[in-house]
Amino acid sequence: MIALLGCGVMLLSACSSMPVTGDVRPVGGGSQPGDSQVQVYAVAPRDDATPNEIVDGFLESMTSDDSNFRTTRKYLTRRAAKTWKPSAFTTVLAKAPNRSDRPLNDRDPGVTELAYTLTGEKVATVDGQSAYQPLAPTEYHETLHLVRETGPGGKEWRIDNVPDGLLLGQSDFRRLYRSVDKYYFAAGRTTEHSTLVADPVYLRSRTDPVTGMDTVTQAVRSLLAGPTSWLRPVVRSRFPTGTTLKQGVTSLGLDDRNVLRIPLGKKADGVGQRSCRMMASQVLYTLRDLTSARIEQVQLLRSDGSQLCVLEADQAEEFAPDGSSSGPDSQYFIDAKGHVERIPGSTRGTGTPEPVAGPFGSGPQMGEVGVARDEQSAAAVTHNRTFLYVSSIVSDGELPRPLVTSRAKKQNDRLSAPSWDARGDLWVADRDPRGPRLLRVPGGTGKPREVAVPSLAEGRIEALRLSADGVRIALLVTEDGGRRLKIGRIERHGTGEEQQLSVVDLRQAAPQLTDVTAMSWSGRSRLAVVGREEGGVQQVRYVQADGSSPASGILPGLNEVSSIAAADDEQLPLMAATRNDGIVKLSPGDNWQTVVEDGTSLVYPG
Structure with missing residues (x-):
């Protein structure tokens, strides 16, 4: 992999020589915890790559910022590359996964199928809603199956059976993801006494490989999708069900007056002013720690680009998550x-x-x-x-x-x-x-x-x-x-x-x-x-x-x-x-x- 660290370039090749003794070895996960500035790009498998190299390269490339994991999919068979869903969920291990040093059935020199075991200590999962679920450390055990597939250079080893989702060590997870609080209104309260409730999720620290969205846009997209399953029974979103960002929006940013404009799809076109301002307050509190400058104003836009409503930052204090603009401090x-x-x-x-x-x-x-x-x-x-x-x-x-x-x-x-x-x-x-x-x-x-x-x-x-x-x-x-x-x-x-x-x-x-x-x-x-x-x-x-x-x-x-x-x-x-x-x-x-x-x-x- 290639990792760009601002002032230099480090080559982390997945095709380096492999040890020939031992039962298991750690794979990938060389990043330092919290090193969010490191940007990693995957390296495609070389011609005639060995099975060891294919497995290691695949696991390494899952820690990359590869767009839609295109390079990562090159380690898979053509069928598996089409069906693999990396965004389904994420499994977090205490350390980078270990793989068996030798495949389970490599005794026959003419073998056309191989299987490797992946092991580790599972400490958390992140589901398809980006909700984090901690676990008491439990044993992780999974198998990767490889076959020889005909490619441009002849027969090549590729992974044909792979679980959906990503498998990351804790240090890489902390480098790649950040905790973001989405905000929804507590259920059962009157509109006049509504208060916002934090709903934490984990989003990519930079551009999401699957959606191509920056972190701010990811947060708005996740907010519009609704609360996580755990919190959903006790909160409500003011956004109409099914509201999305306008098609094609992958980046949201502040203008020179620190105004944030959010283009919405047709579902929100008919929202009234009070509800719209509450929607804007959800956006404002969700994004307050994500933008480099303080958001001074949120503008929600209809699908035709016209203005739906405007909310000044100071006006959002009416809906402050602690129920007041300044909580008690004695x-x-x-x-x-x-x-x-x-x-x-x-x-x-x-x-x-x-x-x-x-x-x-x-x-x-x-x-x-x-x-x-x-x-x-x-x-x-x-x-x-x-x-x-x-x-x-x-x-x-x-x-x-x-x-x-x-x-x-x-x-x-x-x-x-x-x-x-x-x-x-x-x-x-x-x-x-x-x-x-x-x-x-x-x-x-x-x-x-x-x-x-x-x-x-x-x-x-x-x-x-x-x-x-x-x-x-x-x-x-x-x-x-x-x-x-x-x-x-x-x-x-x-x-x-x-x-x-x-x-x-x-x-x-x-x-x-x-x-x-x-x-x-x-x-x-x-x-x-x-x-x-x-x-x-x-x-x-x-x-x-x-x-x-x-x-x-x-x-x-x-x-x-x-x-x-x-x-x-x-x-x-x-x-x-x-x-x-x-x-x-x-x-x-x-x-x-x-x-x-x-x-x-x-x-x-x-």
Whole structure:
């Protein structure tokens, strides 16, 4: 292959000499993780290429930027080249695949068919919707079948039986693809109170070999195609079903005024202005991290080129994914006396802590706290985890009656820390082994209602955090001897006080961590997590909501972390409560710094 690295050219030939001993060897995947500037071009098989060279060249060429994989298909028979579908899905291995050093049936010198085994450790898949699915490492085993096909130079070895999709090592996957958040509106909300929800997918970092589209255009195309299957039941797109880009559009860019024009097909021609502006806001938030300059305006165009609607960047804040143009930025914690204190917002965690108003600031000793997103009220669990109270934190008053009481005999089997969703509902888990429950308190004041978790047959919820959009929940679940991080989708059935909720389709969010002890949503599609890999030490790291882990996700070392708090605004500091250093913060580009020497249960609102 030929790799262009900006200031030089490197030749990576798939036709180099092969070792003659050993059982398996790694193939391809020589790229450095995250090296997105490397552009790789495939090299066609040479005349009289050996079977080893054909297999290696094919696997190498799958890591290239070859247009429609034309060169890659030259390693296949004519029939296989026509039927192979590289965009069907992608299998991600921990490292580049290993192939058997010798074919399975090469003893006969006159053989006309050969088979090679490919092996590795499968860690993820990316489906046809570009949705990432992490996997606990499992064995990968596949066979490539070769035959001798008549070509221009006579009989040539070619692969005639190949699985659809791409097979990539993790380093090449990170080089070739990037995580992109598409945005859709939460279902069941009125148009006036609509909020956007992130739907992460993985797209090619540069031009997609199959479609010929740049990353921005790929993102718009994926947005128009609709949400991924996992998120689809709880979100809605304002684009009419079947809406596409105008035929032939492969590149979208900003003009000299940072205006982005999106030519649409006929399906969108009759959309009204309100719906069109909501469509434009989906585009704006989806592309905000993909363009080199800030998008100042989005214009959606009809199929005849006339203007459908215009949305200024500032107007899109009405639909901000966190439900407001600027999310809450104060931090709250339990001090040494068991009272709730607040570190004022806009201080980046450096303000002087002050007790909140009301009974939580001066009353009975509390052990865990959760603050509503409007910062007017809070929920607190008593030190012994038996009772859950809700009270104002901006005005004085008496401690009300408890909303939830746990009957568990042991303290660690009682109530979890509470969390608030974007609708103002309060959530808490009762971990009583005799009857574990996930509870929701409508409006933070209503009668607690149990939330079904059908897929949680054996495990027990230890902790929970609601996403800012209110349609996803992060759960720490005890199972198989450790704590696992899982993300569930919140589905709602019915309306009003009789509305029934359930958390469904739980999926692993950090399968590489065998024991997770703390987590917090960080932004709209990411979580800060504290946990350990098998046999490893405690780490603080970021993981995406789809379970993928960025190469730079591990944060500077911090020991004995008991809780962690992150904000919707990723520019606000990451906060942590530790057993030895008190409450500390990590601002972007800085090191951990002590904020309060004695405090626990640190949270941002939510």
